[in-house]
Amino acid sequence: MxxxxxRELAELFAADAAAAPDEQVVAAAAVRRVHRRRRALxxxxxxxxxxxxxxxxxxxxxxxxxxxxxxxxVTSSSAPAWAAPAVAPPAGxxxxxxLTSGAAQxxxxxxxxxxxxxxxxxxxxxxxxxxxxxxxxxQPPLDLRSVTFQVHTWFKGGSGATVAVDMSAxxxxxxxxENAPAYxxxxxxxxxxxxxxxxxxxxxxxAWGCGFTRYYSPTLAADWATATK
Amino acid sequence: MSFEDFVAGYGRSLVRLAFxxxxxxxxxxxxxxxxxxxxxxxxxxxxxxxxxxxxxRRMLVNAHLSWxxxxxxxxxxxxxxxxxxxxxxxxxxxxxxRDQMRMLLSRLAPRARTVLVLxxxxxxxxxxxxxxxxxxxxxxxxxxxxxxxxxxxPATIDAQRETR
Numbered sequence: 282m283x284x285x286x287x288r289e290l291a292e293l294f295a296a297d298a299a300a301a302p303d304e305q306v307v308a309a310a311a312v313r314r315v316h317r318r319r320r321a322l323x324x325x326x327x328x329x330x331x332x333x334x335x336x337x338x339x340x341x342x343x344x345x346x347x348x349x350x351x352x353x354x355v356t357s358s359s360a361p362a363w364a365a366p367a368v369a370p371p372a373g374x375x376x377x378x379x380l381t382s383g384a385a386q387x388x389x390x391x392x393x394x395x396x397x398x399x400x401x402x403x404x405x406x407x408x409x410x411x412x413x414x415x416x417x418x419x420q421p422p423l424d425l426r427s428v429t430f431q432v433h434t435w436f437k438g439g440s441g442a443t444v445a446v447d448m449s450a451x452x453x454x455x456x457x458x459e460n461a462p463a464y465x466x467x468x469x470x471x472x473x474x475x476x477x478x479x480x481x482x483x484x485x486x487x488a489w490g491c492g493f494t495r496y497y498s499p500t501l502a503a504d505w506a507t508a509t510k
Numbered sequence: 511m512s513f514e515d516f517v518a519g520y521g522r523s524l525v526r527l528a529f530x531x532x533x534x535x536x537x538x539x540x541x542x543x544x545x546x547x548x549x550x551x552x553x554x555x556x557x558x559x560x561x562x563x564x565x566x567r568r569m570l571v572n573a574h575l576s577w578x579x580x581x582x583x584x585x586x587x588x589x590x591x592x593x594x595x596x597x598x599x600x601x602x603x604x605x606x607x608r609d610q611m612r613m614l615l616s617r618l619a620p621r622a623r624t625v626l627v628l629x630x631x632x633x634x635x636x637x638x639x640x641x642x643x644x645x646x647x648x649x650x651x652x653x654x655x656x657x658x659x660x661x662x663x664p665a666t667i668d669a670q671r672e673t674r
Contacts, residue, residue, distance in 0.1 A: 294631035301529040304521030311546035
């Protein structure tokens with residue numbers, strides 16, 4: 282009896298499998314799907330960048346537009362958080378590049394595996410920069426800022442529309458850290474980090490450099506989504 | 511090994527496995543294409559695996575079970591029969607028995623059907639099935655045993671077949 286059922290199952294599954302189309306056809310369709318998606322993402326990113334670069338820092342020609350702020354900005358934007366216009370990465374940096382250059386004192390090397398170990402990760406745009414929130418009178422003190430983000434996508438560790446994390450100051454870092462990142466209100470980044478003093482992911486959150494925080498790119502965002510799944 | 515080499519070597523078995531797992535033509539084509547698209551996008555990672563075929567088989571099984579969890583679809587016994595318009599050469603009794611088996615299979619949980627497909631179609635041993643599904647070997651054996659018992663269950667079905 283048992284052998285009869287097992288034989289029936291084998292024959293039935295084989296009959297189902299025989300209905301499959303040619304694997305080359307399926308694979309070709311799969312490759313086309315990937316290329317279509319990449320073209321669509323590249324077109325969207327290129328169009329957005331062209332608008333930003335062509336129109337200037339805040340990308341508007343409205344008569345009542347807030348004048349561009351001096352570099353690096355360390356005050357909050359007067360615009361509502363959700364209206365913060367996107368800005369391109371600084372000169373010399375490409376989408377997907379890490380914010381730091383010349384890493385020193387890095388705890389671990391950036392990779393998909395180490396990214397997945399981060400407590401929080403998100404895609405967000407800077408809406409405010411202010412005094413650091415996670416400091417505890419450590420010596421020597423680190424030059425940090427509290428950076429508020431409008432979150433577009435949480436990859437892990439959070440769920441709110443906004444989040445504030447400490448990051449190295451945009452204009453300069455202390456001598457023991459990697460070179461200072463360059464960001465301002467409107468910079469869109471992929472950010473990952475850990476709770477500075479332990480505990481829940483967003484308890485005194487601090488963004489990591491060393492490649493774990495990068496200028497936004499659609500392809501990299503898709504990779505982060507996969508790595509943190 | 512390039513992606514093209516992988517498809518040439520293992521593509522057929524993977525696409526056919528997708529059809530055996532899903533039991534639904536439309537779902538099977540979409541499943542196979544989606545998994546191969548993921549393989550193509552992440553080819554460096556797949557190529558670096560100790561056993562790329564097993565790695566992709568696990569991707570396929572995970573995707574199949576994930577899809578089934580999200581959208582429960584009732585398997586229809588006739589979905590995968592050839593649509594050639596030519597009368598099937600099988601004896602009527604064999605066709606009826608196969609349809610009956612499909613009906614019984616449609617009542618199994620997705621994981622149970624997956625174990626049966628991997629065992630009786632893909633000819634994997636319990637260790638390989640466990641690796642593909644991310645479960646223990648004992649769980650594979652228990653699932654298979656329960657699934658076969660439920661397929662053997664209705665004694666009247668066999669009795670009717672015996673007396674025709």
